[in-house]
Amino acid sequence: MNEEFEDVIAQLAILEPTTEDQPQPADAAFATLQHKLHQPAAEPKSIPWFRRFTLMTTQQKWTQAAVGGMLGLLIAFFGLTTSGQALASEFLGLFRVQKFAPISISPEALANLENMDFEGMVPGEMVWDEEAVEPQQVASLDEAIALAPNAFVFAPDLGEPAEIAVGGAGSGTLTVDLAAARAILNIAGVDGNLLPDDLDGSDISVATEPGIFMRWNEGDTTMVQMPSPSISYPGNFDPQPIGQALLQFLGMSEAEAVRLSNSIDWTSTLVLPVPTDLASFQEVTVQGNPAILITENNGSNSSLIFETSGNVVMLQGNWSADELLELANG
């Protein structure tokens, strides 16, 4: 090996751990590991996927959750991010949530996705200009509205919330690594070549404004409302094949995915996967807006999601479908 190579290896020596950087001894580390392995899971497996979706919205994963739909694939295996310069001249396409497309997925497909081992793979380099932080609690709804002036739509008639928080603003950009994205699809059994070659190196940006998060003890009700996230992408970016890949990724057959992806407006539609063994969905109207009502099969929990005036609203709790609708419609 040549001298230049040896110089590089010598240069890397600066990264060696110093004395104070040594890890805890292996025995102690293994004891810590055992402790972690025997801790109960923070989120029991029995929580339906769609409820996890809404739960995500109360955490810093909101951006990913919100973005998940349209270029939902960008959520599912593109692990999406975004940029504050959403309308910079090099970006010609723009996505905002305007409608929802619930799709049924089989329990097997869901289990496969959950059990899939992506080995820490990321479909590109994600750079956050502003990383979405966990929502911060505030004292009153007035304070929340002052901090998130574009987010508030309404509050159900449940009295003072037990908790109010504001957060979720963020922006960043994902530069797509096509080889990595294809590898992730391939692991899921989907043909990675569905992704077009010119996707490689594309910058896909997302920006979210702060949202308002509320929780009431009654019915363990939670509500999230925030301006629709915006996703911008290069003008030559064709969302249709990516949408098809997303649908196949979620367990649809190729024929079904082709048919549905051709009928969806991927520039404004958020896909909501609903596992058929756990829940059912129906289209309803909330305050004059088309909405999706998802009800757990045992009837114990319902979720509503709709868009109004550029805002996405999600309401969920231990209510029957009729009760939740009544709550939402006031």
Place this chain on the structure above:
Amino acid sequence: MTITIHDQLSNGSAGDESDGQLLSRMHQGDSVSFEALFHRHYQRLYGLVFRLVGNRAEAEDIVQDVFIRLHQKPPSDGRNEHNVSAWLYRVATNTAYNAIRSRNRLWQRNQHLVPDKRDSSAGPEKAAEQEEEAQLVRAALAELTPMHGQLLLLRQLGLSYTELAEICDVNPNSVGKTLSRAADAFRKAYLRLSVHADAEGNNP
């Protein structure tokens, strides 16, 4: 007589087995094999991850996560089934790369906030220079593919070509060539970042 896990590890009854054999026994629910794999790879995985993330607590957490994943979903038949070390190092490298890339921007913004800790006996100025250099080297590594970064760091850790071929899943005959390409990519990234850092230093 009772034989404990530690006895088995120290007297070699687990230590003599290959990674693949330990993995097979893990699949059958043998916890001793998992512990043997942990002890066999812990220190070196930590060394690799620390070099990438530069932070003890974070490196320890990442290594723990890697073993949690190994415990929960050990690599199964069909995909490098018996090359456990390749799996471990790949997962660790990918996870560390995710960590450094996602916070790269933050680091750049807050460089001045990073406490100096390297060889502080050499004086604060020297320590600051070393820290800056370490961050530059790390940033250059972050621009490589994870496989190139992993190869370079494992070579720096002292692994032989044979070991590198096994761990990085590279053809033994092409290790040298791949290392050379990785070094070239590193030099270019480092040079570019150095020029950029100098320009920023001259134009605060």
